[in-house]
Amino acid sequence: MVSAEITRRPTDKESLLQVKGLVKHFPLRRGIVIKRQIGAVQAVDGVDLEVYPGETLGVVGESGCGKSTLARLLVGLEKPTAGAVTVLGRDLIGARGAGLKAFRRDVQMIFQDPYTSLNPRMTVGDIIGEPFEIHPDVVPKNKREARVRELMALVGLSPEHIDRYPHQFSGGQRQRIGIARGLALNPKLLICDEPVSALDVSVQAQVINLLQDLQHQLGISLIFIAHDLSVVRHIADRVAVMYLGRIVEIGDQELVYSNPQHPYTRALLSAVPVPDPTLRGMVGQIVLEGDPPSPADPPSGCRFRTRCWKAQDVCAEVDPQLRDLAGVQAACHFPGP
Amino acid sequence: MSDADAFSALNTIHDAPGSPDSPATGPGRTLAGDAWETLRSSWIFWGSLVLIGVLVVMAIFPGLFTSVDPASCQAARARISPSSSAWFGYDVQGCDIYARTIYGARASIVVGTIATLTAMLIGGGIGVYAGFYGGIIDTLLSRITDIFFSIPVLLGSIIILTSIPTPSGSAIFSILKVSAALAVLGWTHTARVARSSVIQVKQADFVSASRALGASRTWMIRKHILPNAIAPVIVITTISLGSYIGAEATLSYLGIGLQPPVISWGIAINDAAAYVRSTPHMLFFPAIFLSLTVLAFISLGDVVREALDPKAM
Amino acid sequence: MAEIDPTAPLLQVRDLNVLFRTRDGVAHAVNGVDLDLASGQTLAVLGESGSGKSVTAQAIMGILDMPPAEITSGTIKFRGQDLLTMPEKVRRTYRAQKISMVFQDALSALNPVYQVGFQIGELFTVHRGMSRKEAKEKSIELMDRVRIPAARSRVNDYPHQFSGGMRQRIMIAMAIALDPDIIIADEPTTALDVTVQAQIMELLAEMREQTGSGLILITHDLGVVAEVADRISVMYAGRVVEHGTAEEVFAKPAHPYTRGLLDSMPKLIGEGSRLYAIPGLPPSLTNVPPGCPFAPRCPRAVDVCRHDPPPPEIELWSQRTSACHFAEEVLTHGVR
Numbered sequence: 001m002v003s004a005e006i007t008r009r010p011t012d013k014e015s016l017l018q019v020k021g022l023v024k025h026f027p028l029r030r031g032i033v034i035k036r037q038i039g040a041v042q043a044v045d046g047v048d049l050e051v052y053p054g055e056t057l058g059v060v061g062e063s064g065c066g067k068s069t070l071a072r073l074l075v076g077l078e079k080p081t082a083g084a085v086t087v088l089g090r091d092l093i094g095a096r097g098a099g100l101k102a103f104r105r106d107v108q109m110i111f112q113d114p115y116t117s118l119n120p121r122m123t124v125g126d127i128i129g130e131p132f133e134i135h136p137d138v139v140p141k142n143k144r145e146a147r148v149r150e151l152m153a154l155v156g157l158s159p160e161h162i163d164r165y166p167h168q169f170s171g172g173q174r175q176r177i178g179i180a181r182g183l184a185l186n187p188k189l190l191i192c193d194e195p196v197s198a199l200d201v202s203v204q205a206q207v208i209n210l211l212q213d214l215q216h217q218l219g220i221s222l223i224f225i226a227h228d229l230s231v232v233r234h235i236a237d238r239v240a241v242m243y244l245g246r247i248v249e250i251g252d253q254e255l256v257y258s259n260p261q262h263p264y265t266r267a268l269l270s271a272v273p274v275p276d277p278t279l280r281g282m283v284g285q286i287v288l289e290g291d292p293p294s295p296a297d298p299p300s301g302c303r304f305r306t307r308c309w310k311a312q313d314v315c316a317e318v319d320p321q322l323r324d325l326a327g328v329q330a331a332c333h334f335p336g337p
Numbered sequence: 338m339s340d341a342d343a344f345s346a347l348n349t350i351h352d353a354p355g356s357p358d359s360p361a362t363g364p365g366r367t368l369a370g371d372a373w374e375t376l377r378s379s380w381i382f383w384g385s386l387v388l389i390g391v392l393v394v395m396a397i398f399p400g401l402f403t404s405v406d407p408a409s410c411q412a413a414r415a416r417i418s419p420s421s422s423a424w425f426g427y428d429v430q431g432c433d434i435y436a437r438t439i440y441g442a443r444a445s446i447v448v449g450t451i452a453t454l455t456a457m458l459i460g461g462g463i464g465v466y467a468g469f470y471g472g473i474i475d476t477l478l479s480r481i482t483d484i485f486f487s488i489p490v491l492l493g494s495i496i497i498l499t500s501i502p503t504p505s506g507s508a509i510f511s512i513l514k515v516s517a518a519l520a521v522l523g524w525t526h527t528a529r530v531a532r533s534s535v536i537q538v539k540q541a542d543f544v545s546a547s548r549a550l551g552a553s554r555t556w557m558i559r560k561h562i563l564p565n566a567i568a569p570v571i572v573i574t575t576i577s578l579g580s581y582i583g584a585e586a587t588l589s590y591l592g593i594g595l596q597p598p599v600i601s602w603g604i605a606i607n608d609a610a611a612y613v614r615s616t617p618h619m620l621f622f623p624a625i626f627l628s629l630t631v632l633a634f635i636s637l638g639d640v641v642r643e644a645l646d647p648k649a650m
Numbered sequence: 651m652a653e654i655d656p657t658a659p660l661l662q663v664r665d666l667n668v669l670f671r672t673r674d675g676v677a678h679a680v681n682g683v684d685l686d687l688a689s690g691q692t693l694a695v696l697g698e699s700g701s702g703k704s705v706t707a708q709a710i711m712g713i714l715d716m717p718p719a720e721i722t723s724g725t726i727k728f729r730g731q732d733l734l735t736m737p738e739k740v741r742r743t744y745r746a747q748k749i750s751m752v753f754q755d756a757l758s759a760l761n762p763v764y765q766v767g768f769q770i771g772e773l774f775t776v777h778r779g780m781s782r783k784e785a786k787e788k789s790i791e792l793m794d795r796v797r798i799p800a801a802r803s804r805v806n807d808y809p810h811q812f813s814g815g816m817r818q819r820i821m822i823a824m825a826i827a828l829d830p831d832i833i834i835a836d837e838p839t840t841a842l843d844v845t846v847q848a849q850i851m852e853l854l855a856e857m858r859e860q861t862g863s864g865l866i867l868i869t870h871d872l873g874v875v876a877e878v879a880d881r882i883s884v885m886y887a888g889r890v891v892e893h894g895t896a897e898e899v900f901a902k903p904a905h906p907y908t909r910g911l912l913d914s915m916p917k918l919i920g921e922g923s924r925l926y927a928i929p930g931l932p933p934s935l936t937n938v939p940p941g942c943p944f945a946p947r948c949p950r951a952v953d954v955c956r957h958d959p960p961p962p963e964i965e966l967w968s969q970r971t972s973a974c975h976f977a978e979e980v981l982t983h984g985v986r
Binding site: 062170172173200204205208209227228229230231233234257267268269271272273274275276277278280285288290291 | 698699799813814815816843845846847848870871872873875877879896900901910911912915916917918919925926927928929931
Binding site: 077118122 | 541
């Protein structure tokens with residue numbers, strides 16, 4: 001896995017993004033005029049992580065694990081219920097006005113659905129140029145069109161198409177437009193929320209390669225969120241596995257994939273279909289029973305215990321915390337094979 | 338792997354220009370442009386447009402269609418059937434029905450237009466505000482909308498119109514009064530449509546993207562929400578025009594809408610109703626014109642709605 | 651009902667052509683497609699969006715909207731009987747009873763206002779003339795078979811009360827209810843999480859084994875194909891570009907598109923760095939270029955590939971074909 005050769009012995013000073021104890025609960029309300037809170041969907045429930053310059057952190061998990069909410073929190077689209085987010089030493093949570101605007105220039109997002117992430121009534125040039133109109137000091141007015149064309153070429157689009165509308169492009173091309181828009185303000189961190197999930201296999205590869213190339217060229221950091229473990233493997237330096245609002249395992253991609261410590265990671269990895277018919281039936285597949293619990297009513301203690309084949313009494317009583325295990329960090333009372 | 342090499346040699350970062358690209362390449366094809374393509378080939382569109390065009394001309398320049406003075410009535414000619422000299426015959430007071438029908442277009446269309454525009458502004462504004470801000474503002478405005486919605490249109494109009502006296506002989510006041518009454522009771526439809534349209538657009542990723550870029554609320558409304566939410570509002574506005582014209586006719590028929598000397602189809606229908614069995618021509622012609630006008634607007638609205646419907650590419 | 655020849659192959663599609671009349675022109679969605687399915691076999695129809703695989707499945711089921719679709723030629727023979735020339739009344743009896751379908755999105759395929767037990771039971775009341783009570787018992791039995799826990803108490807629940815994976819099981823229950831000879835599964839696991847996907851594929855394989863029916867799996871997911879398919883037909887731009895057994899196609903693809911697809915797929919094992927990506931985009935179906943539809947993106951393409959006629963299906967050996975002028979070379983040497 002070739003990436004910019006940075007020594008991976010970071011100190012706190014080096015990290016680009018620091019997240020501590022991030023929590024987001026969505027209240028469930030009932031009532032017609034006056035609404036009472038009857039519970040909460042614990043979408044993100046205590047997440048710590050760090051992202052270093054020039055690296056890609058993969059975040060994997062299934063639907064309902066909170067990864068999309070995490071993405072929205074990190075880019076400022078949702079306000080956390082609790083916790084702290086620091087970017088380049090500056091606090092996001094309390095930021096207002098100019099501070100918030102500066103933050104926006106450092107962290108941007110690419111969305112999942114190429115069909116709803118672009119305003120159908122704006123031209124490609126307007127879409128990619130919108131960041132310059134919102135942040136007029138980044139590029140002077142007379143240089144904006146040139147810069148937009150530059151960005152289009154950078155992501156592999158033909159600059160002649162600057163006056164076309166999104167519906168004239170394919171899904172993969174629309175994602176490129178979204179990437180160009182995300183790069184316009186020269187962010188340090190790009191959060192990619194399932195950027196290839198809605199694309200065909202052959203186009204997925206194009207976009208993944210593009211993101212990798214851009215990372216090398218521009219030195220930006222990526223947080224790559226996906227439910228497809230094979231995709232994350234190709235692009236991530238480190239991987240975090242999420243389940244029901246928490247990170248259950250995090251570490252170097254190679255280590256997590258070759259020697260997963262948390263049972264959920266094991267189950268996830270074994271569930272990925274092996275694209276080799278000769279190996280059919282030979283890979284011991286762990287098939288999890290039942291459905292994931294509702295994030296509004298998570299199980300006591302370890303959240304995974306209801307589907308875990310190793311579960312014991314202690315799992316229901318004590319909530320395991322992330323600790324160093326075999327080179328990665330995992331939250332389990334009975335880690336390992 | 339030689340295959341991989343072969344492929345990666347081709348795997349330049351650029352989409353080759355001229356590669357099997359998006360269909361219908363060419364200069365920017367807007368959604369409005371697409372809609373126009375659909376409309377251009379629809380005979381319903383052209384038909385209703387032509388009809389509306391004729392009616393509008395009729396409203397502005399009634400003299401082009403008839404040289405007869407609709408106000409010159411002779412009792413001696415009362416209720417005479419259509420003939421070559423008077424195509425639609427004469428009404429109960431001996432006025433030329435053809436002339437009155439032509440001149441009647443003006444009142445109906447003016448009332449319809451004013452009522453629709455007012456309703457669109459009030460309803461659209463309230464709907465957009467409620468939909469975009471959500472929360473307590475939405476709750477408040479929606480409940481107000483519900484209250485107005487529940488007032489029966491006819492009953493409400495009767496109350497409003499009878500409690501505001503019209504200085505007699507003032508045609509303009511009469512027209513404005515009726516338009517206002519209709520708009521005050523009818524804005525709720527537009528408000529609901531606008532609100533749900535805004536709510537739907539608000540959820541789209543491109544709005545989130547704009548917010549993530551740091552856009553202000555005004556910017557988002559102006560650049561993203563309004564252009565995408567407006568289509569259903571346009572449709573309901575076009576359709577309402579037709580129903581406002583019908584409503585005005587109903588009110589005038591009931592005697593509480595437009596008052597003489599204003600000439601309107603509703604009034605003509607009112608006068609003719611009692612004689613429908615003996616001299617049906619008096620009722621027939623104004624009624625036909627009314628129906629055709631309403632039909633034209635509703636068809637136009639319908640066909641525009643279908644054209645603006647974003648089709649899957 | 652017409653006579654069924656028990657010795658004829660289960661399903662034989664020959665030279666199927668389907669086009670769509672759209673505002674932008676005529677889209678040739680399916681161009682001369684041949685497919686074969688034997689009893690107890692799983693055929694995977696592999697292709698990306700726009701390849702025509704779903705349209706082919708819908709044509710076999712007989713649920714295409716015509717217009718705007720139009721089947722211009724071809725035969726679909728179910729045990730020797732051509733489904734396309736059958737009167738609609740007879741065709742309708744085949745649906746659900748002989749050929750059934752599992753759709754991609756169970757939430758929109760199930761009627762939200764009817765209880766699940768009622769929807770499954772409907773198959774029995776309509777096609778088998780059972781009473782509501784008997785049908786309900788059958789529904790519970792089926793729900794048990796597809797391993798929906800506590801079936802008896804859940805039979806009166808509505809679709810939205812089930813999770814995605816459970817809903818898909820209900821769809822499978824409905825598909826196997828009347829013991830059809832063929833089950834067509836159109837992207838049955840695409841909308842599901844990986845762990846649930848594994849459960850559903852396991853279930854489908856089990857059901858197929860229990861009932862001995864044939865399974866046509868429409869998908870773009872190579873991993874899923876590798877797990878359950880016996881034979882594969884690869885589709886591109888409305889044509890089948892390759893036929894073969896799963897082992898044959900995965901080990902040694904005979905068409906540059908299949909080769910490219912396999913190379914561009916992210917894998918959990920093997921080299922973990924740069925992916926190989928097929929450049930360019932699939933052709934628009936209203937404007938298919940002359941010659942081989944894959945030529946503009948093929949590293950192997952030469953002049954003959956870019957001119958009509960498009961490459962014929964070359965038979966490499968029994969039941970192994972490839973629609974490439976250079977099929978043999980691609981097979982032995984890969985794409986150079």
